[in-house]
Amino acid sequence: MTKAQEISVTAQVEEDLPKEKFEELKAFIEGLGTTKGALIEILHKAQSLFGYLPRDVQLFVARKLGIPGAEVFGVVSFYSYFTTKPRGKHTISVCMGTACFVKGADKIMERLKEKLKIESNEITEDGLFTLKDIRCVGACGLAPVMMIDDKVYGRVKEEELDSILENYRK
Numbered sequence: 001m002t003k004a005q006e007i008s009v010t011a012q013v014e015e016d017l018p019k020e021k022f023e024e025l026k027a028f029i030e031g032l033g034t035t036k037g038a039l040i041e042i043l044h045k046a047q048s049l050f051g052y053l054p055r056d057v058q059l060f061v062a063r064k065l066g067i068p069g070a071e072v073f074g075v076v077s078f079y080s081y082f083t084t085k086p087r088g089k090h091t092i093s094v095c096m097g098t099a100c101f102v103k104g105a106d107k108i109m110e111r112l113k114e115k116l117k118i119e120s121n122e123i124t125e126d127g128l129f130t131l132k133d134i135r136c137v138g139a140c141g142l143a144p145v146m147m148i149d150d151k152v153y154g155r156v157k158e159e160e161l162d163s164i165l166e167n168y169r170k
Contacts, residue, residue, distance in 0.1 A: 017056060021049045025057075029064050039065065039075055043082060052083045080134070088123045088130040090168045092116075095145040097136035105144040109133060111158045112146075115165065128169065 028045050032038055042065070046057050053076050062069040076082045094100075094109045109120070112131055116124050120133045137145045142154025148168060156164075 017050060017054065022057075022060060025049055025060065026064065029061075035065050039067075039072065040079075043072070043076060047082060052086050054084060058084075085121070086123060086127075089128050090148055091130045091132060093132045093134045093137070093147045095135075095137040095139075095143070095147075096133045097140065097143075099140035099143040100137075100145055103143040105146075107158060108144055108146060108156055108161070111161055115161060129165075 025042075025046050029035060029042055032042075035042070039061075042061055043053060046061060047053050050057055058072045058076060059069050062072045065072075076084060092112060094105055094112065096105050096109070109131075113119060116129055116131055118124055118129075118131055120131055123130050137147060137152065139145050139152060139154060142152070144156050146153050146156050148164070153160075153164060
């Protein structure tokens with residue numbers, strides 16, 4: 001049987017987040033004509049401001065919209081675009097869809113884990129990279145595919161990884 005998580009709902013979990021970003025988010029929400037149906041738009045704005053959606057930001061949004069925090073968390077946890085953890089400066093996404101997997105995406109992912117010394121959904125110690133495995137990029141003809149931020153790399157070979165990563169370390 002799964003053990004229940006022990007979470008304090010009253011203790012502040014996050015380090016101090018910048019108050020000016022909360023003010024900017026508040027102004028954005030108040031500037032909307034209506035907040036009905038605007039939760040995803042507001043979460044996009046919040047993530048662009050903070051870089052991620054920690055619990056304190058989710059609760060702030062819930063209070064501003066007058067909805068339960070669980071509803072906000074439900075949306076955040078459903079959409080893979082949203083993250084509750086800080087991300088690195090660059091996000092490396094390795095497609096693990098069928099075509100990419102068959103063409104060796106699993107080997108690319110394992111080599112990246114070794115090189116970056118992290119697992120999937122973790123951030124490198126220097127804060128430069130976040131590594132993610134994703135289901136499909138929609139570029140099956142270029143398999144195996146990986147993306148760094150919005151740039152797509154097709155037909156990736158293990159021996160190319162060092163030079164690709166070096167471009168982002170500059």
